[in-house]
Amino acid sequence: MVSVMRKPEKVERLYLDFDGYFASVEQFANPKLRGKPVGVVPFDGTTSTSVIACSREAKMQGVKSVMHMRDAKRVCPDIIFVPQKPDLYRKMHLMLLNEISTVIPIDTVKSIDELTCRLEPAMRDHPETIGYLLKKRLEGAVGKVITSSIGIAANRQLAKMACKAGKKHDGKSYGDGLAIWKPEDMPTPLLKLDLDDIPGVGSRMKFRLLKANIVNMELLLKCEPKHMRKLWRNVTGERLWYALHGYDIQAGESERGMFGHGRVLPPGSRSLSGAYEIARLLLVKAARRLRRENYYCSALWVSLSLEHGYWGRYFRLAVVNDDQAVLEGLSIVWRQAEKELHRHAKIFQVSVTLGNLSDADQRQLDMLLNDDRKRQKWEAANTAIDTLNKKYAGTVVTLGAWKPPEGGHTGGKISYTRIPSSEDFWV
CATH class of the missing domain: 3.30.70.270 (Reverse transcriptase/Diguanylate cyclase domain)
Structure with a gap:
């Protein structure tokens, strides 16, 4: 709306x-x-x-x-x-x-x-x-x-x-x-722009507009709001119509959908074993962010950019936010990668994502798993680990090995859409 x-x-x-x-x-x-x-x-x-x-x-x-x-x-x-x-x-x-x-x-x-x-x-x-x-x-x-x-x-x-x-x-x-x-002065400044000067209009959206015989900004501005919604196939198009015509509109706040990290691999880590070690670190960093913002997750995505293609898998987790649970999920996914990829596969980038989020105060346990006692134990362990790391402003305690890769910045990378906290740079 x-x-x-x-x-x-x-x-x-x-x-x-x-x-x-x-x-x-x-x-x-x-x-x-x-x-x-x-x-x-x-x-x-x-x-x-x-x-x-x-x-x-x-x-x-x-x-x-x-x-x-x-x-x-x-x-x-x-x-x-x-x-x-x-x-x-x-x-x-x-x-x-x-x-x-x-x-x-x-x-x-x-x-x-x-x-x-x-x-x-x-x-x-x-x-x-x-x-x-x-x-x-x-x-x-x-x-x-x-x-x-x-x-x-x-x-x-x-x-x-x-x-x-x-x-x-x-x-x-x-x-x-x-x-x-x-x-x-409007809309004169707009008429000097191309369609792809509109934020969010990429090559696919521009192609869709061209197919509808909307070849310039003047023709786009002559559209009706409902037609813009139809062209965009959602309410974004209608919102854009009002914005381009000078109205002040406020879209609703978007809900967080995932926590993830990606890393271009240094040359010495472009193997399955090297990529796995970096994936572990990225996933722990994502789980830390998950806990800091009081969420649980129930899905893990792992994706690998290969020399000649792409490999990715989805894994369903219980409703969790502790390191042990997400790392166990990563181990299972990685065994699949080792079975399906050539053992000398060259991996250029690894990405891990925790999704299907729920607020910490709305956690629902899976009654079929009956793992509440196990989860409480690992969550208590993570609370102690997080407390120690925060006290010393660094990664002083982890589950398993902690070997930051060549070039550093594992999990501390700055994208153009997220500004990391100081904790993201702990090594």
């Missing part, structure tokens, strides 16, 4: 996105990298993985995130590859949030490098002033090394699109933009 609140007459939302965040933080931390094309990669000493993020200088030469290192080197021969430092990005993120909050209250932190703010009534008549003050504040803290692009509009969707549009100027520079889309 779409809940249309109102149509603002002034700009009310600000969207801020740091430009090439991971790479620019690397440049801030290491002055020798400033002004040079930089690509952040999962770990040091590899040439067979993809670029996680790249600096403004690299982007101007055609490098893109998720581009293979080989291709990045081809389009930008002087690119400098540096291994990721997730804990550094997290600390810088917290510092930058503190700087921003001295200028304007932060409404929602969307990711490690994106956030939204609500403009207070006194700010709405002169939005360029708040944009200028934010940029001056950040420049005073980190100079011109870490820049941001800002979009200001009537609602969050339009502010995000304005922010993205403001990142690119005349093809000679990237980022540090400020775009203000006032209600009285």
Whole structure:
């Protein structure tokens, strides 16, 4: 259901996105990298993985995130590859949030490098002033090394699109933009954009729109709300219609559906045995997060990216949140992998996910298993382990061996959608 609140007459939302965040933080931390094309990669000493993020200088030469290192080197021969430092990005993120909050209250932190703010009534008549003050504040803290692009509009969707549009100027520079889309100026700024400039419109959705003879933004804006719902095949399309037409709407909060971690494997761990050791560590990290946020799970997914394909399995767990239970599930799944995969299979990435969540105070036991006594024993053991690890701010006690892989950051990787806690970096 779409809940249309109102149509603002002034700009009310600000969207801020740091430009090439991971790479620019690397440049801030290491002055020798400033002004040079930089690509952040999962770990040091590899040439067979993809670029996680790249600096403004690299982007101007055609490098893109998720581009293979080989291709990045081809389009930008002087690119400098540096291994990721997730804990550094997290600390810088917290510092930058503190700087921003001295200028304007932060409404929602969307990711490690994106956030939204609500403009207070006194700010709405002169939005360029708040944009200028934010940029001056950040420049005073980190100079011109870490820049941001800002979009200001009537609602969050339009502010995000304005922010993205403001990142690119005349093809000679990237980022540090400020775009203000006032209600009285709409929809002119939208008509300059392509369909895939809309957040969430990927290649499949764009193909669906083209099949419906909607080939540009003007035709999309002429659609009716119900037709947009039909095109998207859910209420998201209708919500988007109202957002593009300047309405302020609020979608309901999404419920957490899973806890998981993934890791690109270093060259020395790209075997079944090497991948298993890293999968164990990832799964323990996921179970710790599960307990910290007071959930139980009843499903485990394990997936492996192979040299020539993919392997994955689902395993049903009892309703659990302790390390012993999830590791036992992993052992069973791994025995299947050993039976079905060639013993010399080359594994490039492993991912583990705990799903089918339930709140800790709503746990329902499986009467057929009758394992309550066993679960209580292991949960008590995990409580003691978690208490000790928290006391010493590190992994001092674990079930079984704890051997962090080459390159570190097992479970502490920063995605663009989740900001890890300090506990994720315990080794």
